[in-house]
Amino acid sequence: MELINLHKTLKRLPQSPFSSEAVVVPLEGASSDLKYYRVKEDDISMIFLETVGEKSMFHSFIHIGHFLKEKGIGVPEIYHYDLGQCIALIEDLGDASLYSKFSDEKNKGEFIAFYQKVLETLAEIQVRGAEGMKQCPMLKDRIFDYQVLCWETSYFKRYFLQRYCNLSIENEERLDQEFRYLAQNLASEPLYFMHRDFQSQNVFIKDKKIRLIDFQGAHQGMLHYDLVSLLKDAYIVIPDHIREKLMDYYLDILKNHWKLDIHRERFEITFNLAGLQRNMQALGAFSFLSLVKGKERFRQYIPAGVDYLRSALKEIPGFDALREILARPLVYGWISC
CATH class of the missing domain: 3.30.200.20 (Phosphorylase Kinase; domain 1)
Incomplete structure (x- = not known):
């Protein structure tokens, strides 16, 4: 306008x-x-x-x-x-996003304490938001299900692999089969309120309180997706040992404050699967925004997204077609642009 x-x-x-x-x-x-x-x-x-x-x-x-x-x-x-x-x-929430506060080293000493506060907010929105979400007009029929999960991986394939990396996928059905397997696993998780883009640029601090924006894409969905959006965020890369500490804190909140019965080992397996899903979606989005919308600044976050995929694949068996694609020299060349 x-x-x-x-x-x-x-x-x-x-x-x-x-x-x-x-x-x-x-x-x-x-x-x-x-x-x-x-x-x-x-x-x-x-x-x-x-x-x-x-x-x-x-x-x-x-x-x-x-x-x-x-x-x-x-x-x-x-x-x-x-x-x-x-x-x-x-x-107006101001300009103090989580990203602006921690995208450099100046506030490093406050990092864990702030992220713990954000995780408290995340757990609250997931559990309290689940109460009555089937009565909310825009949430009652909006479920993060098999079809939506498959749409996200198709988006990744189209905009990142085929358009951004200019890759020809030799055995596309094999890759699609892996994506369907991933969707089937994640779609079976219990439903809570899911923001769907819970990353550092959508979390603000105003008057020492956590505030959230860009929730219009919210769904009924799994706990893990928003958590992985924050802890495997391409905008702010968190070291592995700090991520593990923050996940422990989050799981303690769910268990001790919200009284959820969480099986730690199973949760971690699903977290890694959700990491594949979320970062494929993010790579599709970064590619779409830079290529189609002309927002070139999103290119800089693509290497971190690919690193997250490779890291998750080290923890997960299978997905050989995806591994082979990510190992191609052409991918390395394009993500360094």
Whole structure:
């Protein structure tokens, strides 16, 4: 939306506090469906949100935002919205994302304590969000099932392997069979609230509290996917020994605070499988965003995503077709670009 039109739109929003003198700054984000602008005037700052893709994703943002707010989860306050125009004014959470805080070494000493706090929030949103999610209009029929899991690996194959790496897959059916096996295993897990993009750029700190954005893609799904999105995040690579410590902390929260009966060994096996799934999805997304959307900055995160895949395959038997593809020299050449 052009800034002139945005000012006019702001005036039409009921109870909008902004005049034509408001300063509007577009904000960068990975979402293909929603666009964010920071709007400031005097001592008031809010985020203007509009849809640039499917209208259903805007509706999801509003409905799921209200659902999580009622559960006491730290999501942005939604001040004003128009479902017809797919626009809204929401709370400005500032610029202090988990990524901005820990993408360099300056706050290294606070890392574990902050991540433990984020894991407490993750466990809360997963368990408390599961209560009543079948009554939420945008969640009741949205399940992270076999079909969705297969869509993600197909997305990886199309945008990362075939388009980004320009690979010709000789025995595609063999690879697809591995992807179907992976989907079958993950689809059998119990369902909780799943953010689906719980990574460092979507977690904010405001007034010393954890706040979450970009939850419009939420599903009913497994515990492991959001956990692996955070602990095997291509934006912030966590050393293995710290990741293990953080996983222990998370599992203790589930067991001691939320009284979930978690089998540690089985959980770790599924965590590694979910790591394959999530990082294939992320590589597909990075490739799509850089090649199709022209967002070149996402190329820099591709090597970390491939490293996570190789690391997970060391812990998991099978998946020989995927191993062979990731070992090809052509993949090495493209990910270093």
